[in-house]
Every structure is written in structure tokens, then in C-alpha cells.
Amino acid sequence: MLELDRNLRIQDISGATEFSPFRVGILPVPGFALMSYACTVEPLRAANLLSDSKLYEIIHFSSGGPVPSSGAALIERTSWPGGAEDIDLLLVVAGGDPFAFDDAAILEWLRLLDAQGVRIGGVSGGSVILAMAGLMEGRRMTVHWEHAAALSEIHPDCLIERRLYVMDRDRVTCGGGTAPLDLMHALISSQWGGGFARLVSDWFLHTDVRAAADPQRGTLAERLGSNSPHLVEAVSAMEDHIADPLSLSQLAMVAGVTPRHLNRLFAERLGRSTMAYYRAMRLDVAQRLIKNTPMSIAEVSEATGFVTSSHFSGAYRQNFGVSPRRGRQVE
Structure with missing residues (x-):
């Protein structure tokens, strides 16, 4: 069993000398919002930095070359999608027009990961792509408010909730923007405790951590x-x-x-x-x-x-x- 000591060092109180990092796959879709991406991956990087341990391993998937964001940033691929993957969580990060996504091979790969038992999530418009793959049936979910009306029209059976993020069994969905900071706080807290999660949030001056049920828009x-x-x-x-x-x-x-x-x-x-x-x-x-x-x-x-x-x-x-x-x- 792993825990962090007072100096934020990993220790295994069961006596083992090694542990495996939690492996997070990121599938950025061309045109993804850089804000959503950064708020997803940076807390995981900071957790590694602050603990001086590899708590999280981030794997970027792409079926082509570097993936362009909505701005000038490019995300380099570290792995090809397509087969069974040894990952604990896959997050699809999308923005722009997720309804135009038409990569049948990626949709099939997502279904394969689901059958393999991988926990799958969507950030911002990524939730739309999960719905396209048929992976949100019977699962509560959220999506960026801009896409909510269209998603309801196209997939009327989707159980959409207008909140920052939703964790429902093997699915994780998040509205995007800065909400992934709150989602990652919850993830890190569940794995390494609220005290360490607070240190990670403080690293980003994220002092007002919001609850999952908080609204996506102002009153x-x-x-x-x-x-x-x-x-x-x-x-x-x-x-x-x-x-x-x-x-x-x-x-x-x-x-x-x-x-x-x-x-x-x-x-x-x-x-x-x-x-x-x-x-x-x-x-x-x-x-x-x-x-x-x-x-x-x-x-x-x-x-x-x-x-x-x-x-x-x-x-x-x-x-x-x-x-x-x-x-x-x-x-």
C-alpha cells in the first residue's frame, strides 16, 4: 500500500520497493482547446514534481502526426491508438466542432478499450465523441454548455447534467475550460489524499476548488x-x-x-x-x-x-x- 510521508515522498507501508504509476492516456482531437488540455495534464505533472516520484505517466495518442490545438500549440504523439493498451484512464480532449469527428477507427478503438475495462472519459467536446462511440448509454455525463443542446438533439437518450464534471462508474466527463483543474483535484485526492491534492492545486494558485455539481456558467x-x-x-x-x-x-x-x-x-x-x-x-x-x-x-x-x-x-x-x-x- 502506497502513501505520501510528511516530506511528500512515496513510501510503501506494505514493504514493497516498487510501484507502478497510474497511466493516463490523452487523445487530443485536432482543434482541441489548449486551456482544457493544460488543465487536464498539468496537475498530473505537478503531482509528479511535488512528490519527486512518478505518480502519473501521461501517454499521448494520435493516429497521425503532431495534433494541432485551437491555437498555435502542437502535441507530439507518444503512442499509436488501435490495439489493447495498458492504461488506467483514457481522456478524449476535444473542442471546436466535435460533432464533425468522423474517425471510425478511433471510435472502434474506444469501444475496444471499453471492452478491455479501461476507464474512459471526455473533456469539453470529448464527451460528444464518447456518445458517438455509444459509450455513454446508461451513464450520467456532462459536456461543455455550448454543445449541450446539440448533443441532446442528436442523442436524446444521453443523461446530460449541467455541472463541472461527472464521475459515473467507468466514465468520467468534464465540461472543459478550467473545470479539469477541479476534476484532477478530485482524482488526485482520491488516490493520494486531500492534503496532497491541495498542494497540487495551490501550485497553480487554484485556491477555490469547486465541487463537481457547481454550474458551468455564471448565475x-x-x-x-x-x-x-x-x-x-x-x-x-x-x-x-x-x-x-x-x-x-x-x-x-x-x-x-x-x-x-x-x-x-x-x-x-x-x-x-x-x-x-x-x-x-x-x-x-x-x-x-x-x-x-x-x-x-x-x-x-x-x-x-x-x-x-x-x-x-x-x-x-x-x-x-x-x-x-x-x-x-x-x-
């Missing part, structure tokens, strides 16, 4: 710039009813005010009428679906609550200056 009041409970209730209802829009009277009932009062609040605090704000919200969701998923125009129209594709196309053009089809081509 609705913060995003709106208003503490009006009536506005918060109305906008929250809008976000919950993108595909099945509520009427002005229904929104007013939820907010606990008259339709006229609600319109006045929206005009004063948010600069537009209630329903204009609602339509712009639905069109923003539509734009993300158009740019980031293979969904057809008709499917996007239905998913965002427009009665017909022609009505949707007209509203989209009026709001963004281009048709939905052109918007997809421009991207």
Missing part, C-alpha cells in the same frame, strides 16, 4: 446584469423551452407579473421586448446548431421552435444577415 442574474426575480424567472423559462416556445402570457404567469409589466421590464433592463429577446435566444441556439452539428435546416428549425423551415430561414436571415445554409458555409 442567470449575473448574465442578465439584473437581480429582478421576474426577469430571472422569465428567462429561465425561456431557456427551458427552446423547442416548444411559451407565449407572452405564459411567460408572464411564470414570472408572476402581467404581460404588460413583463414587457416593460424587458425593455427597461434588456433593451427589447420579451418576445424579441426570446426569439433572439432561440436563434442564437439555432446558429450554434447550424455551425456545430450536421443537423439539417429542417431539424434545426424544429429544435428551436419554428413552425416551418421557411419561417425559420427568414428569421435567421433577418437576425444574422445570411441564410442558415450560407451561415453554415461561411463557418
